[in-house]
Amino acid sequence: xxxxxxxxxxxxxxxxxxxxxxxxxxxxxxxxxxxxxxxxxxxxxxxxxxxxxxxxxxxxxxxxxxxxxxxxxxxxxxxxxxxxxxxxxxxxxxxxxxxxxxxxxxxxxxxxxxxxxxxxxxxxxxxxxxxxxxxxxxxxxxxxxxxxxxxxxxxxxxxxxxxxxxxxxxxxxxxxxxxxxxxxxxxxxxxxxxxxxxxxxxxxxxxxxxxxxxxxxxxxxxxxxxxxxxxxxxxxxxxxxxxxxxxxxxxxxxxxxxxxxxxxxxxxxxxxxxxxxxxxxxxxxxxxxxxxxxxxxxxxxxxxxxxxx
DNA sequence: TGCAGTGTTGCTTC
DNA sequence: CGAAGCAACACTGC
Numbered sequence: 001x002x003x004x005x006x007x008x009x010x011x012x013x014x015x016x017x018x019x020x021x022x023x024x025x026x027x028x029x030x031x032x033x034x035x036x037x038x039x040x041x042x043x044x045x046x047x048x049x050x051x052x053x054x055x056x057x058x059x060x061x062x063x064x065x066x067x068x069x070x071x072x073x074x075x076x077x078x079x080x081x082x083x084x085x086x087x088x089x090x091x092x093x094x095x096x097x098x099x100x101x102x103x104x105x106x107x108x109x110x111x112x113x114x115x116x117x118x119x120x121x122x123x124x125x126x127x128x129x130x131x132x133x134x135x136x137x138x139x140x141x142x143x144x145x146x147x148x149x150x151x152x153x154x155x156x157x158x159x160x161x162x163x164x165x166x167x168x169x170x171x172x173x174x175x176x177x178x179x180x181x182x183x184x185x186x187x188x189x190x191x192x193x194x195x196x197x198x199x200x201x202x203x204x205x206x207x208x209x210x211x212x213x214x215x216x217x218x219x220x221x222x223x224x225x226x227x228x229x230x231x232x233x234x235x236x237x238x239x240x241x242x243x244x245x246x247x248x249x250x251x252x253x254x255x256x257x258x259x260x261x262x263x264x265x266x267x268x269x270x271x272x273x274x275x276x277x278x279x280x281x282x283x284x285x286x287x288x289x290x291x292x293x294x295x296x297x298x299x300x301x302x303x304x305x306x307x308x309x
Numbered sequence: 310t311g312c313a314g315t316g317t318t319g320c321t322t323c
Numbered sequence: 324c325g326a327a328g329c330a331a332c333a334c335t336g337c
Contacts, residue, residue, distance in 0.1 A: 038319065087316045088333085116317080141332045143317065187326085196318080204316060204322065225333075253316060253335095281328085294330070297314075 002085035005265065006166070006255050007066045009089055013258025014064035014073065017093045018135060022060050024074075025128035026053050027105055030142065033284030042147045043125065052148050055079055055137060056127075068163045068200035078151045080158055088144035090256045094119065096134045105275025140254065162197045168236055172199075174234045179220040181230065189225065191294045192217035193237070202237070205250055205272045208299045210240040212271045215281075217297045217307035224308040243268070245275075271299040279304060 002010075031049040035042075040215060043049045059075040066072070071091070073081040083091070097108035105123050125137035125146055137144065149157045164180060165172045180199065184192045192198055193207045200211075211218050213236040225233070249255055249263030252273060255306025256262060270280045271288050279286040279301040 006316090038331075084317080086318075088332095089316095139332095141315085143331065143333095145318090194317090250316090253324060255316080294326095296316095 002069055002087075002089060002255055003203035003244070003250075004066075004069065004241055004262065005206070005247075006090075006249035007069050007071060007085065007201070009249040009257050009263060010085075010243050011071055013093070014071070014091070014135075017258055018061045018073075018129065019063060019112045020061060021129040021131060021133075021260075022058060023056050023127055024058075024130040024134070026126065026265050028146075029104060030124050030146075039145075042145050045235055056081065058198075063245045066201075067160055069168075070159065070195055071201070072154075074151070080149050080151055080154060082145070082147050082149055082157075083137070084145040084159075086141070086145065088122075088141045088254055089137060089144035090254065091258060092136050092138060092256060092260050093258045094133060094260070096126075096136065104274075117256075117260070131187040134214045137257075138254075164197050164199045167199050167201060168241060174231055175239075176179060176228075177234045178230055185223035188218060188293055189216060189220045189233075190296075191300055192222060194296070197241055198270045199237075201241070203267075204296050205252070206240055206244060208272045209270060210236045212281075212300060212305060214242060215305055217305040218293055218304065220301050220306070220308040229306075229308070232265075253258070271301065274299060 002041040028043050028049060030044045031046040032044060032100050039045060041048055043052055058224040059077050062074040062076060064071060069084060071083040097111060099106050099108060105126050122138045122140040123136045124139050124142060124207045127135045154160065167296040182191055184198065190211060191205050193202050216225060216231065216233055218222060244250060244265045247263055247268060248257060250265035251262035252266035274288040275290040277288050279288060279299065281304045284290040284301060284304040288299055288301055290297055290299050
């Protein structure tokens with residue numbers, strides 16, 4: 001589930017594996033002659049992909065970074081590969097033997113025993129390095145985004161310009177957090193937390209978990225939440241995201257790290273996908289419920305998570 | 310077996 | 324302008 005902790009885990013992995021390598025080849029089966037408008041400046045456009053290939057071939061990987069849920073891979077020619085994993089994407093690094101057939105990048109028979117796990121299936125984009133190893137982008141729903149931007153355009157680029165501050169930066173103070181929430185005074189707090197222009201990197205799982213930890217109902221309105229509770233939410237946000245990173249991300253669904261291994265955060269959920277289970281909060285007798293809020297499944301305990309509205 | 314549910318986000322519509 | 328809903332896609336699990 002690529003939210004901030006999963007993307008951080010992947011980026012850490014990239015910095016341990018592909019840094020310093022030179023790009024030798026690139027392949028995708030996502031490129032179309034007539035992509036819909038939204039994907040014109042991504043590798044889903046054949047025209048874009050042709051240029052993309054020219055731009056990245058023979059370039060060296062300098063470093064990888066995370067911004068919100070985006071992976072930024074800097075190249076030696078001052079261009080940056082931007083990858084957004086969206087719902088089901090993940091990147092795996094390794095030695096793949098493969099055959100090309102019908103423009104499908106098909107791992108060789110010997111590799112297939114591992115293909116039962118989603119980590120190694122649904123390969124739609126591959127970078128080959130001069131050491132013979134590959135970075136493969138697996139993405140069953142094909143929502144993921146891969147594009148290229150110039151380093152100098154990074155901040156102004158459409159992909160990043162509306163992104164809010166990074167919640168784990170020390171410079172992101174409580175006062176700033178509170179101010180930003182108050183700009184959406186009467187929206188559901190869960191929806192506000194997941195709004196990337198308010199704060200970067202929080203998605204469905206971690207928003208559920210941080211609201212539970214702070215004892216705030218997901219349909220609370222920011223303007224009605226007492227200051228002390230907001231401070232608790234600010235701390236809970238940092239705690240939950242750091243815990244996600246410590247457990248190397250959440251693999252309840254098909255997220256895998258750079259080596260194809262699962263994270264562990266799914267084993268430490270208190271509410272996400274815990275419908276009908278007893279609430280873990282000390283002295284709480286509540287039961288976790290699931291309710292669709294602004295189109296997303298929300299999980300919470302309506303006994304100990306107070307609804308301020 | 311069929312259909313509801315799935316981590317994200319950007320576009321359209323109102 | 325903001326908010327809500329849906330579309331992009333394909334698979335899993337009840």
